[in-house]
Amino acid sequence: MSFKIAIIGAGSVGFTKKLFTDILCVPEFRDVEFALTDLSEHNLGMIKAILDKVVEANGLPTRVTATTDRRRALEGARYIISCVRVGGLGAYADDIRIPLKYGIDQCVGDTICAGGILYGQRNIPVILDFCKDIREVAATGAKFLNYANPMAMNTWAAIEYGKVDTVGLCHGVQHGAEQIAEVLGAKSRHELDYVCSGINHQTWFIDLRLNGRRIGKDELIAAFEAHPVYSQQEKLRIDVLKRFGVYSTESNGHLSEYLPWYRKRPDEITRWIDMSDWIHGETGGYLRYSTETRNWFETEYPQFLEAASKPIDPEKRSNEHASHILEALETNRVYRGHFNVRNNGVIINLPQDAIIESPGFVDRFGINMAAGITLPEACAATCMSSINVQRMSVHAAISGDIDLLKLAVLHDPLVGAVSTPEEVWQMVDEMVVAQAQWLPQYAHAIPAAKERLSKSAVKTREWAGAARRNVRSIEELRAEKAALKQAG
Structure with a gap:
């Protein structure tokens, strides 16, 4: 099978990699094209390098492209997956x-x-822009898979106002x-x-x-x-x-x-x-966790890139x-x-x-x-x-x-x-x-x-x-990870 999947907000590096490897666990999907798009060229470069490494290590014909031009990424896409965080x-x-x-x-x-409602106010205008592009340039009957929160509000807007086939x-x-x-x-x-x-x-x-x-x-x-x-x-x-x-x-x-x-x-x-x-x-627990995760990924990127060279294991396909x-x-x-x-x-x-x-x-x-x-x-x-x-x-x-x-x-x-x-x-x-x-x-x-x-x-x-807890430094995260490894 050969069709195109666009991922909006692909700079969510860890989650994008999980979606990518999950999809490639399906044998019929080896020839799929993945079009990555994000506002951040820096993040796009990191995730594309990781996914290219996965493709190379597994000897796949899968094609991966990356662009900050969203409409270009959506052109001809049969499936569009969104994992955006508007406002960062x-x-x-x-x-x-x-x-x-x-x-x-x-x-x-x-x-x-209060936070989720304002998050929705930021997201919904952008979701409607996505839907406009999907209607105009994606494949006929394209399906929009929304992973972004606030889930109900985003999906509600996409269905009622975006007029796109959407599932959250x-x-x-x-x-x-x-x-x-x-x-x-x-x-x-x-x-x-x-x-x-x-x-x-x-x-x-x-x-x-x-x-x-x-x-x-x-x-x-x-x-x-x-x-x-x-x-x-x-x-x-x-x-x-x-x-x-x-x-x-x-x-x-x-x-x-x-x-x-x-x-x-x-x-x-x-x-x-x-x-x-x-x-x-x-x-503010998730804000702290998200901040630490971003800092950890930026610092430990070479290790993430190295891990991408391992073979895809269908037994580890996520739920x-x-x-x-x-x-x-x-x-x-x-x-x-x-x-x-x-x-x-x-x-x-x-x-x-x-x-x-x-x-x-x-x-x-x-x-x-x-x-x-x-x-x-x-x-x-x-x-x-x-x-x-x-x-x-x-x-x-x-x-x-x-x-x-x-x-x-x-x-x-x-x-x-x-x-x-x-x-x-x-x-x-x-x-x-x-x-x-x-x-x-x-x-x-x-x-x-x-x-x-x-x-x-x-x-x-x-x-x-x-x-409230303070955001932990990279050194603290390393020490904690080492302690857990030693204890385990």
Whole structure:
């Protein structure tokens, strides 16, 4: 088979390499062309050198091109994969820093909450530019695979306004299933069958079967509480399991910021999180991790390049959905996964226009969702809170309506638990002004926002958060890696 795959944001070097090697694990895809595009020529050069090394080491006819000209990369592409971070780590730092001044302590800030909503405002105009290019220069019927957060907002905009065949992809379901299989003592993750449904980052394991035997709430709670590691790292997640009766896909840190109950006061934050790793609830944890990862990669690039010369091992193909979807569409080998699509009746008790994440099957006829699912009422209620915020956020990003943007932030569960309306209005003004270069739809609103900020009497505080860690140096990372290697 010979067709073209374009990867937008290919400068996300580690993730791009994973997608690339996964796809090349499919024997029929040896002759595929990969077109890489990114704003950073530096990052493009690094990832192209790595992928060229993979091709050479494995004796493949695969072609890899790289360009900062996005339309050129998209010309004739059958599949377009996006893993962009609009504004980079600079804008992301503001997503964490500015809300902290108003008492809003986020672990990740990339889905909803103040940071995730502003992230969506930066992304959506760019997503619509991608869709315009796809409609105009990509292959007829091209499929857009979005990996970028905020997943639901980006996918919502691409489908409703970009008018492109789009599916959103995430790995939260797979990771949650691996945890469940481990605590239940499964010898392999393949022994666990499940139905997981909801919205991205708030997906719920509503049916669990281990070797065909249904697993109930009490058995699952006991298994997690008995686990020596997860019982400490996932305290909040286990508490939600006890109260809701079902387990959430998302990590302790992610889940904590989508709900109004666990991060509303500093003492509550420290009670429910675990500091053994960023993903369990650390203030700004993902920002720190992303910064360290970037610095580590820049410094250790020769080692990454050397590692690329190893043969591709199909046994190490990851559970990221992209390669499996492409394989099913092109070869008719059926794949079952969990996909982010427009609801349209898939989940009965969520709105039709929402972007849901739920099980589906892929074959030559496309992605076919399993319809008629009803979520437990508490799960549906929690999802509804986020969906309403997502809808307003998407519509604000499209219209450039700063008042609607403020209402979206005001209705966010965690923001509403922490901040007053006056604080939200000022915080949004401050975030829009700070990120103006990435928010063209709000250009008309920036002068008035600046004027309001100059006269505002709302008090703020300089606060690092309830559980902040400093970014580690390269030397510290090397020492930690060496210690782990020695211990292992």
